[in-house]
Amino acid sequence: xxxxxxxxxxxxxxxxxxxxxxxxxxxxxxxxxxxxxxxxxxxxxxxxxxxxxxxxxxxxxxxxxxxxxxxxxxxxxxxxxxxxxxxxxxxxxxxxxxxxxxxxxxxxxxxxxxxxxxxxxxxxxxxxxxxxxxxxxxxxxxxxxxxxxxx
Amino acid sequence: xxxxxxxxxxxxxxxxxxxxxxxxxxxxxxxxxxxxxxxxxxxxxxxxxxxxxxxxxxxxxxxxxxxxxxxxxxxxxxxxxxxxxxxxxxxxxxxxxxxxxxxxxxxxxxxxxxxxxxxxxxxxxxxxxxxxxxxxxxxxxxxxxxxxxxxx
Numbered sequence: 001x002x003x004x005x006x007x008x009x010x011x012x013x014x015x016x017x018x019x020x021x022x023x024x025x026x027x028x029x030x031x032x033x034x035x036x037x038x039x040x041x042x043x044x045x046x047x048x049x050x051x052x053x054x055x056x057x058x059x060x061x062x063x064x065x066x067x068x069x070x071x072x073x074x075x076x077x078x079x080x081x082x083x084x085x086x087x088x089x090x091x092x093x094x095x096x097x098x099x100x101x102x103x104x105x106x107x108x109x110x111x112x113x114x115x116x117x118x119x120x121x122x123x124x125x126x127x128x129x130x131x132x133x134x135x136x137x138x139x140x141x142x143x144x145x146x147x148x149x150x151x
Numbered sequence: 152x153x154x155x156x157x158x159x160x161x162x163x164x165x166x167x168x169x170x171x172x173x174x175x176x177x178x179x180x181x182x183x184x185x186x187x188x189x190x191x192x193x194x195x196x197x198x199x200x201x202x203x204x205x206x207x208x209x210x211x212x213x214x215x216x217x218x219x220x221x222x223x224x225x226x227x228x229x230x231x232x233x234x235x236x237x238x239x240x241x242x243x244x245x246x247x248x249x250x251x252x253x254x255x256x257x258x259x260x261x262x263x264x265x266x267x268x269x270x271x272x273x274x275x276x277x278x279x280x281x282x283x284x285x286x287x288x289x290x291x292x293x294x295x296x297x298x299x300x301x302x303x
Contacts, residue, residue, distance in 0.1 A: 002213065017204045049207040053166035057300065059199040061152045066210040067259060101290030136254055143237050143249035149208055149263060150244035151213055
């Protein structure tokens with residue numbers, strides 16, 4: 001299990017994953033070796049899976065970002081599996097989530113322009129299997145995007 | 152906007168998976184010298200393609216078992232300032248994501264909580280008390296996967 005020191009280390013590291021471990025150790029008030037040992041342990045137990053680079057798709061010309069909220073036809077028991085497998089094959093889909101609630105699945109879709117989005121929507125999204133209903137939310141601005149945990 | 156060649160795309164995919172890799176390791180993977188790989192990574196960073204690096208944490212193993220996506224509609228649009236709502240919602244530690252959207256809702260939120268009672272506490276004490284908040288729809292996350300996106 002994790003203790004307060006582990007959480008302390010993660011809290012500092014998640015605020016700036018680029019900082020050297022020495023600075024994290026100093027902030028947590030422990031020797032650098034202890035800090036490394038804790039990080040290795042958290043990695044071994046799977047709590048810390050790694051560090052990922054976040055890509056800004058806008059910088060690559062993908063100006064359109066849409067959140068598609070999808071209800072599936074649940075009379076077919078294979079609906080979820082088949083829908084998700086087909087959605088994975090669409091390169092412009094960047095996230096796939098399943099839910100308990102009014103929405104069954106959410107897809108995040110990016111496109112260069114509105115005509116490009118329309119093309120993806122018509123040719124790739126509407127042809128996905130078992131769709132009962134789709135609602136779209138168009139992304140205007142990111143106000144907060146930290147994905148940090150309140151440790 | 153910058154153009155990417157196939158090697159740039161492969162580098163981006165590799166850094167999406169593991170951003171701790173040094174230029175030398177990236178170079179070895181794709182048959183580049185260390186300086187050549189470093190120059191490509193620098194170019195992608197300078198162009199704003201690689202923005203930040205993020206810890207990939209297993210929320211459940213850290214005691215956060217519930218993630219909920221909320222659609223929020225403002226009740227008093229035009230009268231309440233969007234800034235008031237945005238400032239207040241951004242300050243809630245359990246709120247990981249706030250997106251201003253067009254459509255059925257005005258905002259999309261991603262909330263992390265320890266369990267369902269903890270989520271209920273956040274919803275009642277923090278979300279429902281936000282200035283201007285109207286209709287709220289909650290969907291509890293069951294599974295999630297991140298895709299590499301159109302990197303060919």
